[in-house]
Amino acid sequence: xxxxxxxxxxxxxxxxxxxxxxxxxxxxxxxxxxxxxxxxxxxxxxxxxxxxxxxxxxxxxxxxxxxxxxxxxxxxxxxxxxxxxxxxxxxxxxxxxxxxxxxxxxxxxxxxxxxxxxxxxxxxxxxxxxxxxxxxxxxxxxxxxxxxxxxxxxxxxxxxxxxxxxxxxxxxxxxxxxxxxxxxxxxxxxxxxxxxxxxxxxxxxxxxxxxxxxxxxxxxxxxxxxxxxxxxxxxxxxxxxxxxxxxxxxxxxxxxxxxxxxxxxxxxxxxxxxxxxxxxxxxxxxxxxxxxxxxxxxxxxxxxxxxxxxxxxxxxxxxxxxxxxxxxxxxxxxxxxxxxxxxxxxxxxxxxxxxxxxxxxxxxxxxxxxxxxxxxxxxxxxxxxxxxxxxxxxxxxxxxxxxxxxxxxxxxx
Amino acid sequence: xxxxxxxxxxxxxxxxxxxxxxxxxxxxxxxxxxxxxxxxxxxxxxxxxxxxxxxxxxxxxxxxxxxxxxxxxxxxxxxxxxxxxxxxxxxxxxxxxxxxxxxxxxxxxxxxxxxxxxxxxxxxxxxxxxxxxxxxxxxxxxxxxxxxxxxxxxxxxxxxxxxxxxxxxxxxxxxxxxxxxxxxxxxxxxxxxxxxxxxxxxxxxxxxxxxxxxxxxxxxxxxxxxxxxxxxxxxxxxxxxxxxxxxxxxxxxxxxxxxxxxxxxx
Numbered sequence: 001x002x003x004x005x006x007x008x009x010x011x012x013x014x015x016x017x018x019x020x021x022x023x024x025x026x027x028x029x030x031x032x033x034x035x036x037x038x039x040x041x042x043x044x045x046x047x048x049x050x051x052x053x054x055x056x057x058x059x060x061x062x063x064x065x066x067x068x069x070x071x072x073x074x075x076x077x078x079x080x081x082x083x084x085x086x087x088x089x090x091x092x093x094x095x096x097x098x099x100x101x102x103x104x105x106x107x108x109x110x111x112x113x114x115x116x117x118x119x120x121x122x123x124x125x126x127x128x129x130x131x132x133x134x135x136x137x138x139x140x141x142x143x144x145x146x147x148x149x150x151x152x153x154x155x156x157x158x159x160x161x162x163x164x165x166x167x168x169x170x171x172x173x174x175x176x177x178x179x180x181x182x183x184x185x186x187x188x189x190x191x192x193x194x195x196x197x198x199x200x201x202x203x204x205x206x207x208x209x210x211x212x213x214x215x216x217x218x219x220x221x222x223x224x225x226x227x228x229x230x231x232x233x234x235x236x237x238x239x240x241x242x243x244x245x246x247x248x249x250x251x252x253x254x255x256x257x258x259x260x261x262x263x264x265x266x267x268x269x270x271x272x273x274x275x276x277x278x279x280x281x282x283x284x285x286x287x288x289x290x291x292x293x294x295x296x297x298x299x300x301x302x303x304x305x306x307x308x309x310x311x312x313x314x315x316x317x318x319x320x321x322x323x324x325x326x327x328x329x330x331x332x333x334x335x336x337x338x339x340x341x342x343x344x345x346x347x348x349x350x351x352x353x354x355x356x357x358x359x360x361x362x363x364x365x366x367x368x369x370x371x372x373x374x375x376x377x378x379x380x381x382x383x384x385x386x387x388x389x390x391x392x393x394x395x396x397x398x399x400x401x402x403x404x405x406x407x408x409x410x411x412x413x
Numbered sequence: 414x415x416x417x418x419x420x421x422x423x424x425x426x427x428x429x430x431x432x433x434x435x436x437x438x439x440x441x442x443x444x445x446x447x448x449x450x451x452x453x454x455x456x457x458x459x460x461x462x463x464x465x466x467x468x469x470x471x472x473x474x475x476x477x478x479x480x481x482x483x484x485x486x487x488x489x490x491x492x493x494x495x496x497x498x499x500x501x502x503x504x505x506x507x508x509x510x511x512x513x514x515x516x517x518x519x520x521x522x523x524x525x526x527x528x529x530x531x532x533x534x535x536x537x538x539x540x541x542x543x544x545x546x547x548x549x550x551x552x553x554x555x556x557x558x559x560x561x562x563x564x565x566x567x568x569x570x571x572x573x574x575x576x577x578x579x580x581x582x583x584x585x586x587x588x589x590x591x592x593x594x595x596x597x598x599x600x601x602x603x604x605x606x607x608x609x610x611x612x613x614x615x616x617x618x619x620x621x622x623x624x625x626x627x628x629x630x631x632x633x634x635x636x637x638x639x640x641x642x643x644x645x646x647x648x649x650x651x652x653x654x655x656x657x658x659x660x661x662x663x664x665x666x667x668x669x670x671x672x673x674x675x676x677x678x679x
Binding site: 032033034035037039040041042044045099102103104105106108109111112114115116117119120121122123126195198199200201202344345348349350352353354355356357358359360361367368 | 443444445446447450452453454456457458459461474476485487488489490491492493494510511512513514515516518519520521522523524526527528529530531532534560561562563564615616619620621
């Protein structure tokens, strides 16, 4: 274990404080119930599910990178496959975790296994999340086994053979896993999209395009996270990644951004042309309503600007510009998730006064609402921040103790 | 098979909210939550009409769980906590199985599912209504005590209908606008009403196959105009009789001035 800078330890302490704060907020929520959130009966899903969809999305990068390396033979991705897969595992684990604060009775979570309803897209997603997480961990183990064995780590579970034959066998297994992991990754985003896409009562979600949009937005946000992490690790250590790798990552990102915009734009055209209120009412929230800043951010700084930045190879290979582009895409996709979940609830299918019982009683105020209103409380924001913190902590610890980064292939110095 | 359902005559519903209150009392529904609501089909506020006088229109739409045969909530529930009971077709919820994910609330197009965001409070504090517990295959599907963190909804008064009674909202409706019965029995009152009065279902286009039928209102703008005319005629004849029979000169003067105004407006 190498010695680290004060900045590194400061970062760890910051993450622990963030996570501790989230834990404290969750305890308050457990004691008082979900009344401490901004959610009520009309808008009954908020920031937790928004982040769930976001975290599932950003987990895409890992297996795209490692599968591309092994399935499509993109050699330049091999050195970063471990970092990418670690990120994938961390993100998908935290995605699963972000469901827990959303549950009213988290102590009954085992019922998902005991009484799982085969018709529920939530159960399909739960299954594919578990499969994906296991694949990531197994993949990672086979990629690291030889190095762990050389270091004498117990994590090899006794498989300490470092002969060329054993290493070649590991590589073959990693290749096989990549072939399974690629369709699993596609299914992960598709099934997560189906949680929303199957809901006929929410016209904003009820679309066959949701799954392709989730795939495209997952790929761009996943790649951006890999790019950012690789750049940060490169900045904080003396290890350098080949320029070719960075260039290919940037190029791939630039190719998928317009696909994502194309799919989302398609939705708008079809909905606007119908001019049916169920289709256009949610759009008014995005084009003129409270979600306008998210929409503008998603499209201009979150997609079009990074796309332009990534077009030119010289700009693309500048770490600062590439990092900025990746950060913009990542936050742009987060904006898309915000536009997806809550606007689906604001206008329920039946818009008649006095509306739906909100589930909160205070003297002198109506218990009903025709339209939904949602604004996250500090409890939700603190828990949300802690979830980001957990992803960062897992990645940092993995960087610290596992040889996810240090391989012979990528050390040019 | 028995398929219990509700039929609501929108011509008879006067929007008095008795069914909503009755439901709240009988099922000990907590403050802030309602299983049964009466919506106004008219203006943008409760009890207001659309249009401008005299061309106005208003009717009421009582709404509670529609007990759909193809219920989206049943398909969405990850733990089969909500399910369709084969023996009577009602949609029930196993209170102790609900994980509180609220996916059913996203799935339900009718907005009839409510969540206990905090520990439920009642007025009076000790609660009201049926105090027993109803179990189905070992799982509680009705209890007056429903904790925080679970979803709840109309059970079609499962404790009453399994006892041969009507749901409480049906029994209490002062306008006799609500009917309960077996939709699979062609001779039941509900089946006959649906057939004779061309009963419709809410958001039928979503394919949820709800078991709550609404008998469309015949009255509306036209009948309201008739009502107005009838009222004016009544006022006219009363005023005319005062003018011709009363000995009080000042009353006569007021009556003729009023009559003049009424006739002008009419």
